[in-house]
Structures are given as C-alpha cells and as structure tokens.
Amino acid sequence: MIIGTAVNACGLAQALLMARSVKRQMPWAKIALCLVEKFPAHTLPDVDWIFTAREISEHLGLPDFESHMFKFNSLQCGVAMKGRMLAYLLESFPFEEHVVYLDPEMYALQPFHEIVHMLENRDVVLTPHHLEPSSPGDCSREIGTLADGTFHSGIVAVKNSPEGRHFAKWWMKIASGDFEGEPSGMFKDQPYLNFAPAYFNAGVLRHPGYNLAFWNLHENGRKVFRVDGDFVLTHQVPLCCVNFSNFLGLLESCMNQYVHDDGAFRQLWSEYQHELSLSRSENPSPPWSYSFFYSGETISNETRLRYKAALINRKPGGNPFSLSNQSEF
Structure with a gap:
C-alpha cells in the first residue's frame, strides 16, 4: 500500500505527523509526498518518496504547468494535485496494489484493514462526510453538504486496476478548474466525487x-x-483515522458544542497539538512559493479568478507568473 499526500511547505509539519501515524500503524506502507513548491524537499522522516508538483505533472505529460498552478491559492494547492498525485502513483508503481490519498491533516490510529478488504471487490473506496441524517425538521447539514460534496476527498482509496486508473484520470481532469460553472468554495474537488459510485466500481x-x-x-x-489506551467509538467500534483540520477554528468550536470537557476526544486533540507544536518547531513554514509573480509581487485572489475565467473563455498566451496584478487577460 502507498499512502500519498500533497502539501505546500506550510503544511509539512502536519504531513509529517500523518506519515508518522501511518508508519506506527502500518509499517509496511510506503509514504509518498507531493511538495507543491518551486523548490525540492530534503529527506524527511517517515517519507519514502518526495516529488514536486512539477515533476508529477511533467511525468504525466500534462502541459502548461504554470497555467494550472496559477488558478489556485495556497489553501487550494492540494486540490490542484490530488488527482494528479493518484494518477502518478498508480502509473509509476504498477506492482503496488493499493494507493490511498490522505490529506496532511489526517491521523491514523489503526491499520486500514476495512479499506483493504473493500478494495478486494471495489476499485475505488470513498468515505461520506455524514453517516446519520439530521433530526426531523432540520436538513441544514444535508443542504451544506450538497455544496461541499457527499464524500470527503481527504481520504480516497484506489485499486491499481484499469478501472482505478480511469477514475484517477477522470477526477484529475474534472477537478482541474478548467470548466465554466464549477463548484464554488474552497473544496472544488469534492462535489465531483458524488458521481463516482455511478460512474465507477466505487464502494x-x-x-x-x-x-x-x-x-x-x-x-x-x-x-x-x-x-x-486505545481510542474507540460508540459500541466499541475502533477509531481508525481522524481528520484534525481546524479550518477557521471549526474543530474547536464543534468540540465546545459536542464534546465534554473531560472527553476522550479532547485528550486525543491535546496529544495531537503537542506533537504538532514539536513538528512545527522542526519544520518552519515559509511563504508559498507560488504566491508571487517572478517580480516578487504577491498574486491577488482577484487576479487568479480573472485568469481562470480567461482560461475558460480563451487561452491567454505566455507564463502568467511573468505578469502582474495589473495585467489584462
């Protein structure tokens, strides 16, 4: 099994915690990291292979790498590379039977036996955001999930089969941001996964x-x-994998609402934060290297959106990183 992730330098501390947790639970698994930066990464603990986003794109024969990267901001760099990372790993390691994409915020607490078992009969395995419907008279969570997608793109498992490779290439292309009317929001890759159980042999x-x-x-x-000493869920169900994303403080806010002050999840979160603090002290985070034009000017989000619209309607010539925020597209 290969566990792959895509991250910029700012997220390396969390990616290394993810890698360490995987190695603890599944020492046989290999870790592949896609660094979405202009510079290469040095050797990292618990990481078997490190590739840059450019190297992966060139290997897949995908043109106009600069145009692709220019459409995304630093928070979306993983969106830009998830499908490409999966397609690359499936192609480059043909004798590896299973590839799992994990977001850097994921943390393994048990081996992924259930995923391996499901991949015996399925080519793609997805996990839903929710497993229980909202209470009667309240469908707010369902409505919110319609925008973000039914399935979480932070953990996607694929069998190295023709069907699995077909899925990876489809997801890579449809989530590329090249089409008019694409989903809005930060997580533009997720809503497309709604189609996977209909299009592919997905479980x-x-x-x-x-x-x-x-x-x-x-x-x-x-x-x-x-x-x-182990963390379990209701009815003694093993806790296998946690997403420790605290985007906009939402994890801490939901903990305050749903988790007791002395709850086990708070203990787990505290232990994770301690590990993360140590990891960040060892892996300082520089600014994202794709945040700037070659001149050093910071690229505005408005400029990225204008450029993306121009790509959909026509093909601007040249390398966008050589331009400026005042450039017309």
Whole structure:
C-alpha cells in the first residue's frame, strides 16, 4: 500500500505527523509526498518518496504547468494535485496494489484493514462526510453538504486496476478548474466525487471510525472513548483515522458544542497539538512559493479568478507568473 499526500511547505509539519501515524500503524506502507513548491524537499522522516508538483505533472505529460498552478491559492494547492498525485502513483508503481490519498491533516490510529478488504471487490473506496441524517425538521447539514460534496476527498482509496486508473484520470481532469460553472468554495474537488459510485466500481465505506472530523462530531455513533489506551467509538467500534483540520477554528468550536470537557476526544486533540507544536518547531513554514509573480509581487485572489475565467473563455498566451496584478487577460 502507498499512502500519498500533497502539501505546500506550510503544511509539512502536519504531513509529517500523518506519515508518522501511518508508519506506527502500518509499517509496511510506503509514504509518498507531493511538495507543491518551486523548490525540492530534503529527506524527511517517515517519507519514502518526495516529488514536486512539477515533476508529477511533467511525468504525466500534462502541459502548461504554470497555467494550472496559477488558478489556485495556497489553501487550494492540494486540490490542484490530488488527482494528479493518484494518477502518478498508480502509473509509476504498477506492482503496488493499493494507493490511498490522505490529506496532511489526517491521523491514523489503526491499520486500514476495512479499506483493504473493500478494495478486494471495489476499485475505488470513498468515505461520506455524514453517516446519520439530521433530526426531523432540520436538513441544514444535508443542504451544506450538497455544496461541499457527499464524500470527503481527504481520504480516497484506489485499486491499481484499469478501472482505478480511469477514475484517477477522470477526477484529475474534472477537478482541474478548467470548466465554466464549477463548484464554488474552497473544496472544488469534492462535489465531483458524488458521481463516482455511478460512474465507477466505487464502494462507500460506512465505518464510523474513518474520517472523524469537526463536521460529524455530533453524530451518536461517533462518540469517542478511551479503553486500555486505545481510542474507540460508540459500541466499541475502533477509531481508525481522524481528520484534525481546524479550518477557521471549526474543530474547536464543534468540540465546545459536542464534546465534554473531560472527553476522550479532547485528550486525543491535546496529544495531537503537542506533537504538532514539536513538528512545527522542526519544520518552519515559509511563504508559498507560488504566491508571487517572478517580480516578487504577491498574486491577488482577484487576479487568479480573472485568469481562470480567461482560461475558460480563451487561452491567454505566455507564463502568467511573468505578469502582474495589473495585467489584462
């Protein structure tokens, strides 16, 4: 099994915690990291292979790398490379049976036996954001999930089969940001996964121990307990993988609403924060190297949006990083 992730230098501290957690639980697994920066990465602990986003794109024969990267901001750099990373790993390691994409915020607490078992009969495995419907008279979570996507793109498992490779190339292309009317918001790659069970031999992993995150802490089946040093969920279900994304402080906000002050999840979060603090002290985060024009001017989000619109309607010539915020597209 290969576990792949895509991250810029700012997220390396979390990516290394993810890699360490995977090696603890699955020492046989290989870790591949796509660094979305202009500079190469030095050797990193628990990471078997490091590739740059440019290297992956060139290997896949994808043109206009600069145009592709210019469409995304630093928070979306993973969106720019998830599909490409999966396609690259499936192609470059043909004898590796399973490839799993994990966001850098993910943290493994058990081996991924359920994923491996499901991939015996499926070519793609997805995990839903929610496993329990909202209470009667309230469909706010369902409505919000319609925008963000039913399935979480932070954990996507693929069999190295013709169908699995077909899925990776489809996701890579449709989430590229090259089409008019694409989903809005930060997570533009996720809504397309809604189609995967219809288009491909994809399975839905309904195990509550995967993908525990701020958006499902309220669910009755995802209450966290500590038993003999291990973290388990309601009915003694093993907790396998946690998403420790605290985007806009949403994890801490949901903890305050749904987790007791002495709850086991707070213990787990505290332990993770301690590890993360140490990792960040060892891996300082420079500004994202794709945030700037070659002149050193910071690229504005408005400029990126104008450029993306121009790409959809026509093909601007030249390298966009050689221009400025005042350039017309």
